[in-house]
Amino acid sequence: MEKDHSGLETLELFANAPHFNKWLFENISPYCQGNILEIGSGIGNISKLLLQQNLPVTLSDLRKDYCEQLRLLFGQNRNLQNILQIDLSLPDFENVYAKLLHQFDTVIALNVVEHIEDDKLVINNCRKLLKPNGRVIILVPAFMKLYNSFDKELGHFRRYNKKNLGRLIQTQQLKIVMMEYFNCAGILGWWFTGSVLKKKIIPGNQLAIYEKMVPLFRLIDKLLMKRIGLSVIVVASG
Numbered sequence: 263m264e265k266d267h268s269g270l271e272t273l274e275l276f277a278n279a280p281h282f283n284k285w286l287f288e289n290i291s292p293y294c295q296g297n298i299l300e301i302g303s304g305i306g307n308i309s310k311l312l313l314q315q316n317l318p319v320t321l322s323d324l325r326k327d328y329c330e331q332l333r334l335l336f337g338q339n340r341n342l343q344n345i346l347q348i349d350l351s352l353p354d355f356e357n358v359y360a361k362l363l364h365q366f367d368t369v370i371a372l373n374v375v376e377h378i379e380d381d382k383l384v385i386n387n388c389r390k391l392l393k394p395n396g397r398v399i400i401l402v403p404a405f406m407k408l409y410n411s412f413d414k415e416l417g418h419f420r421r422y423n424k425k426n427l428g429r430l431i432q433t434q435q436l437k438i439v440m441m442e443y444f445n446c447a448g449i450l451g452w453w454f455t456g457s458v459l460k461k462k463i464i465p466g467n468q469l470a471i472y473e474k475m476v477p478l479f480r481l482i483d484k485l486l487m488k489r490i491g492l493s494v495i496v497v498a499s500g
Contacts, residue, residue: 266325266328268415268417268462268463269417271463272463273305274305275463275464275466275469276469277307278466278470279472280473281473281474282472282473283307283308284311285479286308286372286444287308287311287312289442290370290399290497291311291315293399293497294312294315294317294368294370295317295368296317296318296368296393296396297317297318297320297343297365297366297367297393298312298319298320298366298367298368298370299322299366299368299391300312300319300320301348301350301369301370301371301374302322302323302324302371302372302373303322303328303332303345304323304328305331305335306321306332306335306336308370308372309332309336312370313336315341317341318343319341319343320345320346320366321344322345322347322348323347326347329347348362350374350378350384350387351378351379351380353383355383355390356390364390364391364392364393365391365393366392367392367393367396367397368396368398369392369396369397369398370398370399371384371388371398371401373401373402373403374400376402376403376413376419377418378419381420381430382430385431385434385436386434388400389434389436389500393500395499395500396499397497397498397500398498398499398500399495399497400431400495400497400498401444401493401494402421402427402494403422403492403494404422404443404490404491404492404493404494405421405422406421406423408449408456408457408492409421410456411460411461411462412452412455412456412462413456415462415463422494423494424442424443424494427494427496428441431496431498436498436499436500437498438496439497439499440496440497441494441497442491443483443488443491443493443494443495444483444488444491444493444494445479445483445491445492445493446479446483446486446488446492447472447478447482448493449491449492451472
């Protein structure tokens with residue numbers, strides 16, 4: 263597997279954005295319950311917050327190097343149950359990961375689904391990991407009109423809206439508990455830097471400025487009642 267240079271650089275940038283990470287986590291944490299599996303943990307930007315909740319957490323990633331880094335970071339954490347290498351795109355997922363089926367109360371996949379061409383397969387495989395009445399929490403980039411050089415560099419196949427994401431979820435025998443947009447203020451910067459300037463990686467200085475303004479951006483999402491955003495979050499039950 264090739265090195266994920268652009269993905270790693272982006273993850274490292276967001277590792278230095280604790281206010282943004284906390285804001286994102288606060289949007290999903292009310293739905294985290296029981297035995298938790300995080301798919302696509304990367305270098306642990308959200309994992310760190312999950313492990314502070316005093317719930318049993320299993321971390322995972324497609325890439326072996328990320329799994330090794332997660333072990334270095336969190337291997338001694340008392341809430342960590344395991345660190346696994348998981349590929350959600352495998353057609354024979356049930357056979358490869360038979361021991362994981364129906365083991366988790368909550369499966370979290372943030373910025374994962376858009377990286378895999380067969381998104382129906384991804385959602386279906388997530389569902390197979392859930393215990394009865396378990397929940398899957400998914401965050402994906404929003405609005406195909408915003409698809410630009412950032413998406414291409416990061417290996418995104420598509421962006422979503424609430425309508426087509428909801429349809430995708432429901433076709434896989436899941437019931438929607440909550441669905442909302444997130445991070446309205448990020449739209450302008452993403453569009454200008456990726457679509458107009460054609461940058462391939464989010465500039466670090468731009469993200470640093472954004473990080474300082476997170477309190478204002480939180481307020482904007484509240485005032486707009488999360489009707490639009492750079493991402494869309496869905497929580498669904500099995």
